[in-house]
Amino acid sequence: MISYFPAIYPDELVYSWFCRYYVHSGFFLSKSAMQELYCKRSDNPSKEFIGNLNSGAMEQIAKMYPLDKLVLEHTMYPQYARFIPLEQKKTALYRLGHDNCDAHHLFCVLPRSEGEQYLRFCPLCVNEDRETYGETYWHRKHQIRNMGVCTKHKCRLVESSVPAKSEQSFTFCPAEHCIGHNKVAFEEEPQMIRLASYLDSVFDAPIDFNKDIPISSILYDGLSRTKYLKPSGRSRYTKTLADDLNVFYGGMGLCNIASMYQIQRVLLGNRSDFSVVCQIAFFLGMEPEELTSSTLTPEQIQQEQDSHYMKDTAPVDWVQLDADTAPILEKVVQGVYDGTANENSRPERVSERLVYREMGLLGHQLENMPRCRAIFERYTETYPESWARKIIWAYQRLRAQGKPFYWSDIRKLSGVKKKNFQSIIPYLQQYTDAETANRIVALIE
């Protein structure tokens, strides 16, 4: 039975709150605190959401804070769910609070690039927290993707040594224990401060649970005031937009700039990533309110939806499309193949279906694109080959942790089924040295 819960601080992550529960409750090991909170021994704390709470903990918490309120005010929900369709938004709110649904099933969670791997903090907020509360905590807004500046103090956020990913983290890391005294560096680039306040206002705005206006329509409206949309409204100049946007943010030193491919998917309504949407809108000079409380009419929405149709029926310049798509496809496919683009960083097999889905192509269109076709073929492999790569990856990863491990750990991490073990053996040496291959075989047998 949970004995004592501290009060949650403004804008504090639930994860941070649980860390403080662990400290204040006097548990010697964070494992023991976890057992009080979560269902299974294997449950790990969620950094951005709530985690797999047991019914006792959930009941206790719901008495202090309604679960919807907790999700809205103390998790990263307002970032990930901000621009998804209305029904999906409602489902996500419910399932994150009551159902312990894996966030990856509810909306898109972009892989983290450099500069986004660890929980961040503002050294001046840390000082203020310590004065006000006697301890500091993990602030939610400092964790927004591409947020480089504390909007309150105009100083640069600092990366801690605590990973922002929930996977493979099995301890509570209270901010008070993990953050020492840090030098303060004020941000000198005014655009960077403006962008931070922009992200802050979009993140903070109340979420509309009544109107369902596609973000692609809102951005289309923003585009219509710029040179990036033909006056007829038929074509978007996505390539020029992506190039200009890249120069703009590159000059500011932003760590994760939206690619042409990501921009295209958002403009065509296939994706709605917070970071990509905000980058486009800020670059176009749109007000935050346009994104968060849109006043578009049904006619305006229809106009944007029709523009997709017109685009689809216009004759396609295959040579141009092949040339434009090839470099993007190369990057996407490579990231899937070696795992760098995958949230769990596990290498995956590149299938034709995946290429079609990722590039938004229709049946057999790849036949018209020889350069893209060649890239895809270069990455094509059989299932046993891809299983061999996954197993080597899992083996190396477990070895790097320096703790003893068993074949079952490799199986779990690689996701390769037992019945497929034998078929991978001939392929191991293709992807690793003989010694490693032999060690893996010895583990299997």
Ligand SMILES: [Zn+2]
């Ligand atoms: Zn601050």
